[in-house]
Amino acid sequence: MNIDDVLAEFGLDATRMQNGSLSVRSPIDGTQVARLAEHSTADAHLAIDAAHTAFMAWRMVPAPRRGELVRLLGDELRAHKQGLGRLVSIEAGKILAEGAGEVQEMIDICDFAVGLSRQLHGLTIASERPGHRMMETWHPLGVVGVISAFNFPVAVWSWNAALALICGDAVVWKPSEKTPLTALACQVLFNRAMEKFGDAPANLSQVLIGGREIGQALAAHYRVALVSATGSTRMGRELSPIVAARFGRCLLELGGNNAIIVGPTADLDMALRGILFGAVGTAGQRCTTTRRLIVHESVADELLGRLKRAYSSARIGSPLEPGTLVGPLIDRAAYDGMQAALESARQQGGKVVGGERRLADQYPQAWYVSPALVEMPGQTKVVLQETFAPILYVMRYTTFDEAVEMQNGVPQGLSSAVFTNDLREAEWFMSAAGSDCGIANVNIGTSGAEIGGAFGGEKETGGGRESGSDAWKAYMRRATNTVNFSRELPLAQGIKFGSDT
Numbered sequence: 001m002n003i004d005d006v007l008a009e010f011g012l013d014a015t016r017m018q019n020g021s022l023s024v025r026s027p028i029d030g031t032q033v034a035r036l037a038e039h040s041t042a043d044a045h046l047a048i049d050a051a052h053t054a055f056m057a058w059r060m061v062p063a064p065r066r067g068e069l070v071r072l073l074g075d076e077l078r079a080h081k082q083g084l085g086r087l088v089s090i091e092a093g094k095i096l097a098e099g100a101g102e103v104q105e106m107i108d109i110c111d112f113a114v115g116l117s118r119q120l121h122g123l124t125i126a127s128e129r130p131g132h133r134m135m136e137t138w139h140p141l142g143v144v145g146v147i148s149a150f151n152f153p154v155a156v157w158s159w160n161a162a163l164a165l166i167c168g169d170a171v172v173w174k175p176s177e178k179t180p181l182t183a184l185a186c187q188v189l190f191n192r193a194m195e196k197f198g199d200a201p202a203n204l205s206q207v208l209i210g211g212r213e214i215g216q217a218l219a220a221h222y223r224v225a226l227v228s229a230t231g232s233t234r235m236g237r238e239l240s241p242i243v244a245a246r247f248g249r250c251l252l253e254l255g256g257n258n259a260i261i262v263g264p265t266a267d268l269d270m271a272l273r274g275i276l277f278g279a280v281g282t283a284g285q286r287c288t289t290t291r292r293l294i295v296h297e298s299v300a301d302e303l304l305g306r307l308k309r310a311y312s313s314a315r316i317g318s319p320l321e322p323g324t325l326v327g328p329l330i331d332r333a334a335y336d337g338m339q340a341a342l343e344s345a346r347q348q349g350g351k352v353v354g355g356e357r358r359l360a361d362q363y364p365q366a367w368y369v370s371p372a373l374v375e376m377p378g379q380t381k382v383v384l385q386e387t388f389a390p391i392l393y394v395m396r397y398t399t400f401d402e403a404v405e406m407q408n409g410v411p412q413g414l415s416s417a418v419f420t421n422d423l424r425e426a427e428w429f430m431s432a433a434g435s436d437c438g439i440a441n442v443n444i445g446t447s448g449a450e451i452g453g454a455f456g457g458e459k460e461t462g463g464g465r466e467s468g469s470d471a472w473k474a475y476m477r478r479a480t481n482t483v484n485f486s487r488e489l490p491l492a493q494g495i496k497f498g499s500d501t
């Protein structure tokens with residue numbers, strides 16, 4: 001693992017990043033790879049003011065021209081996909097394929113945003129008054145504050161930044177304090193795109209290194225028009241009242257507790273693959289990780305037997321080694337959280353297979369685990385929580401209504417899936433009476449969303465939507481315009497007001 005070479009690709013000198021107060025460790029072996037200087041709240045205020053100045057100029061640049069900057073950013077990302085992907089692996093512990101996949105997601109959202117830069121459209125609406133035209137127009141919003149989590153250290157910034165930039169906004173990004181190096185690398189690529197673009201205002205997208213106090217500075221500042229925050233539900237609970245107190249806008253992408261229902265007619269080969277990728281991939285550290293399996297009693301024994309075999313052969317190891325499927329947990333706190341959840345599960349009647357620490361001899365400062373399969377008697381208290389680790393709780397059901405009720409019976413509402421070949425079950429699952437999540441899939445697992453759709457979830461997941469579809473509307477402000485081209489001044493609702501009433 002030579003991080004110096006990887007950083008050098010982005011013009012970052014590792015030897016000059018060893019004196020700050022923020023210790024950055026690689027979860028692969030627990031070694032410290034950098035000590036970064038942190039920004040203060042005063043720095044954050046300066047960055048916000050600079051972003052506001054950039055916004056005032058950028059908002060008047062035609063949107064398709066703004067798209068050109070995002071196109072150039074996409075080119076930089078294409079050229080550095082492997083290098084940035086590798087840095088994601090080193091800093092966040094994802095296997096190489098997932099690290100590169102995350103950068104591909106960034107490229108995809110750039111492509112999407114470039115096209116969108118020519119389609120920021122409003123409606124024309126029939127006016128009730130003669131000689132009047134009514135329409136809506138979409139305008140740039142302001143400074144967008146982005147707060148991101150460790151587990152998607154670069155993609156989340158790009159989902160926000162690509163849309164914000166074409167929408168005419170400026171961005172101030174506070175990455176997770178666990179993954180600041182990938183953020184610095186992204187800033188280098190962004191700066192290169194800015195140079196090639198030529199005449200964009202300075203400080204259009206900036207990075208602030210630091211912990212939650214920087215996030216709170218973004219939340220509290222009146223000039224941050226939108227705070228787009230990705231992280232735990234705890235973070236959302238602390239942050240959103242601060243933004244609400246000043247009537248700012250919040251876009252929240254918080255925790256998930258995602259379930260797959262497997263019906264009696266399901267293709268079990270497909271279900272097995274979907275469950276495995278969803279539950280074990282990224283060592284259970286995706287917001288869309290499959291955390292609950294709700295399986296029909298008629299197929300439960302067979303599916304569970306096959307799952308146990310697949311779990312025991314999933315290769316655990318360094319994410320940089322080919323063939324590894326399960327990399328490390330991010331840190332010791334994640335490991336402790338997992339062990340505490342498994343202990344609660346046992347006390348609540350669960351039968352636990354797996355969940356042990358692995359590779360401790362080879363990596364005494366890193367936290368590798370075997371993924372855990374836990375058969376539960378029902379959805380007990382521990383199952384209702386998101387534990388950010390590879391734990392799959394398995395529950396059996398008899399009727400489909402019962403399965404949907406279980407799927408919806410948790411506080412979070414991000415992603416959900418059903419494996420079934422029964423058309424009625426599939427349609428019911430996607431209907432108003434079915435899954436209550438922001439994502440409801442049929443014969444696909446819970447994780448691995450495409451950027452073309454709107455991404456986000458309901459209930460304690462926070463209600464925000466990012467990425468595709470019309471998620472861009474969150475990054476703009478809407479004006480309703482009514483134009484009177486008649487010679488009269490009729491009032492709406494037929495109201496007569498004045499001397500002739």
Ligand code: NAD
Binds near residue numbers: 174210216235238255
């Ligand atoms: P976290 O909540 O600990 O931290 C996320 C970010 O919020 C970090 O940048 C952190 O510094 C900042 N932060 C924390 N507390 C804050 C506060 N009080 N005020 C302002 N900022 C604060 O989350 P994490 O451990 O980095 O990431 C894992 C969590 O993120 C999981 O719950 C996961 O489900 C969630 N997540 C959700 C999505 C989604 O799209 N819904 C995507 C990725 C991760």
